[in-house]
Amino acid sequence: MRLVVQAAPFDLGAEANDFAAGLRGAGAVVTFTGLVRDNGGALSAMEIEHYPGMTERAIGKIMDQARDRWALTDALVIHRFGRLLAREPIMMVATAAAHRADAFAAAEFLMDYLKSRAPFWKKEIGADGPSWVAARDEDEEALKRW
Amino acid sequence: MRLVVQAAPFDLGAEANDFAAGLRGAGAVVTFTGLVRDNGGALSAMEIEHYPGMTERAIGKIMDQARDRWALTDALVIHRFGRLLAREPIMMVATAAAHRADAFAAAEFLMDYLKSRAPFWKKEIGADGPSWVAARDEDEEALKRW
Amino acid sequence: MIDVLYFAWVRERIGLPRERIETSAPTVRDLIAELTAREERYELAFADLESLRVALDQELSSFDAPLAGVREVAFFPPMTGG
Amino acid sequence: MIDVLYFAWVRERIGLPRERIETSAPTVRDLIAELTAREERYELAFADLESLRVALDQELSSFDAPLAGVREVAFFPPMTGG
Numbered sequence: 001m002r003l004v005v006q007a008a009p010f011d012l013g014a015e016a017n018d019f020a021a022g023l024r025g026a027g028a029v030v031t032f033t034g035l036v037r038d039n040g041g042a043l044s045a046m047e048i049e050h051y052p053g054m055t056e057r058a059i060g061k062i063m064d065q066a067r068d069r070w071a072l073t074d075a076l077v078i079h080r081f082g083r084l085l086a087r088e089p090i091m092m093v094a095t096a097a098a099h100r101a102d103a104f105a106a107a108e109f110l111m112d113y114l115k116s117r118a119p120f121w122k123k124e125i126g127a128d129g130p131s132w133v134a135a136r137d138e139d140e141e142a143l144k145r146w
Numbered sequence: 147m148r149l150v151v152q153a154a155p156f157d158l159g160a161e162a163n164d165f166a167a168g169l170r171g172a173g174a175v176v177t178f179t180g181l182v183r184d185n186g187g188a189l190s191a192m193e194i195e196h197y198p199g200m201t202e203r204a205i206g207k208i209m210d211q212a213r214d215r216w217a218l219t220d221a222l223v224i225h226r227f228g229r230l231l232a233r234e235p236i237m238m239v240a241t242a243a244a245h246r247a248d249a250f251a252a253a254e255f256l257m258d259y260l261k262s263r264a265p266f267w268k269k270e271i272g273a274d275g276p277s278w279v280a281a282r283d284e285d286e287e288a289l290k291r292w
Numbered sequence: 293m294i295d296v297l298y299f300a301w302v303r304e305r306i307g308l309p310r311e312r313i314e315t316s317a318p319t320v321r322d323l324i325a326e327l328t329a330r331e332e333r334y335e336l337a338f339a340d341l342e343s344l345r346v347a348l349d350q351e352l353s354s355f356d357a358p359l360a361g362v363r364e365v366a367f368f369p370p371m372t373g374g
Numbered sequence: 375m376i377d378v379l380y381f382a383w384v385r386e387r388i389g390l391p392r393e394r395i396e397t398s399a400p401t402v403r404d405l406i407a408e409l410t411a412r413e414e415r416y417e418l419a420f421a422d423l424e425s426l427r428v429a430l431d432q433e434l435s436s437f438d439a440p441l442a443g444v445r446e447v448a449f450f451p452p453m454t455g456g
Contacts, residue, residue, distance in 0.1 A: 012159075012162050017159035020179065023181070025184065026183070028179070031176070032246065034173060035169070035174070051432070100178065101288075111456055132454075180374055195299055236374075237374060261374035262371055263352070265368065268372045279372045
């Protein structure tokens with residue numbers, strides 16, 4: 001299990017290959033990558049603030065829970081902070097398991113918790129100036145299924 | 147939308163990057179990769195037989211259904227046939243959408259249908275010789291949720 | 293004349309991947325009856341229809357489907373892709 | 375003395391990311407009352423507790439949690455990671 005919190009961009013393909021290369025006994029690998037949306041060119045950048053220290057604690061705890069609940073071969077979380085440009089990757093989750101059901105469930109679980117329980121705050125910088133992204137009710141709702 | 151049925155190995159990372167590079171307006175990318183399991187070295191290879199022609203029709207139809215059901219920015223399916231070595235990728239699905247729920251649901255839908263409705267047959271070549279992989283009841287069961 | 297294709301262990305039991313068959317069987321089930329009457333290897337391959345699937349012109353179908361107008365029939369075990 | 379941290383629009387409204395505060399407030403809610411009594415910018419930041427979250431020593435907590443032994447209090451809006 002590996003957790004990286006960084007300002008620098010990362011390469012989705014290189015990270016996916018690194019993750020897969022280290023696996024033994026896995027039959028299923030799921031990745032999720034979040035990208036800065038370019039709403040028809042309206043959104044030019046994003047700024048992500050985070051709470052250093054708590055970020056690592058919160059995500060580490062979520063990853064431990066995922067490992068306890070599903071038969072995972074491995075898991076990876078990368079999350080960026082700072083200034084991001086449109087279409088850049090914001091974050092990535094990868095999970096590996098013998099069977100696909102475990103890999104999918106763990107990836108969705110990690111995403112649902114990262115959305116609402118990891119201390120990151122997104123500010124969109126669009127044509128109308130900057131604005132903090134509001135938490136969505138459906139993201140809070142999504143936690144209830146676990 | 148792109149569908150590739152090939153004997154040659156493919157590079158998960160390169161395919162994931164190619165897929166992500168072509169996207170506009172996507173906030174979420176999900177990939178699933180199936181690997182030949184190395185059960186502690188017991189499984190040395192796999193042979194996959196397929197039904198040329200029907201394979202492309204069946205997968206094309208499944209991809210059309212996914213596009214009708216979810217708001218997808220793009221989708222990709224790569225599936226190999228022929229002889230594969232342990233830990234090599236067997237197949238890959240990638241989906242992109244504005245929001246993660248659509249990308250995850252479409253990827254799981256595509257996987258569930260590929261497992262039981264695309265004309266591929268796997269033969270495991272292990273220490274005890276070759277044997278056809280039996281269809282799993284839970285894979286048939288998984289189709290009922292869609 | 294109809295093309296009949298076999299895949300996976302069905303192909304292995306029958307011993308060939310495809311053949312052209314002269315038949316006037318009205319349904320898939322009738323075609324299977326004709327084939328199993330021919331030789332033991334067909335009887336062996338078609339012993340348990342529960343564990344078989346059939347495609348007509350590359351579309352999954354049922355054993356009671358009519359063969360009129362069909363050019364290609366394929367028999368195989370449940371798929372195991374993905 | 376306790377470290378108080380602010381993030382996102384809470385930080386922007388209060389105008390600083392962190393400060394050390396001398397307080398004997400028994401709970402988070404009491405600390406908020408002390409701060410809002412001080413200056414308008416705190417009143418503005420803490421106007422709607424429904425839209426705020428609090429972490430005590432980097433663990434999500436509740437506004438009624440006791441502050442005894444706590445070294446770090448953080449206030450922020452609902453998280454929007456992922």
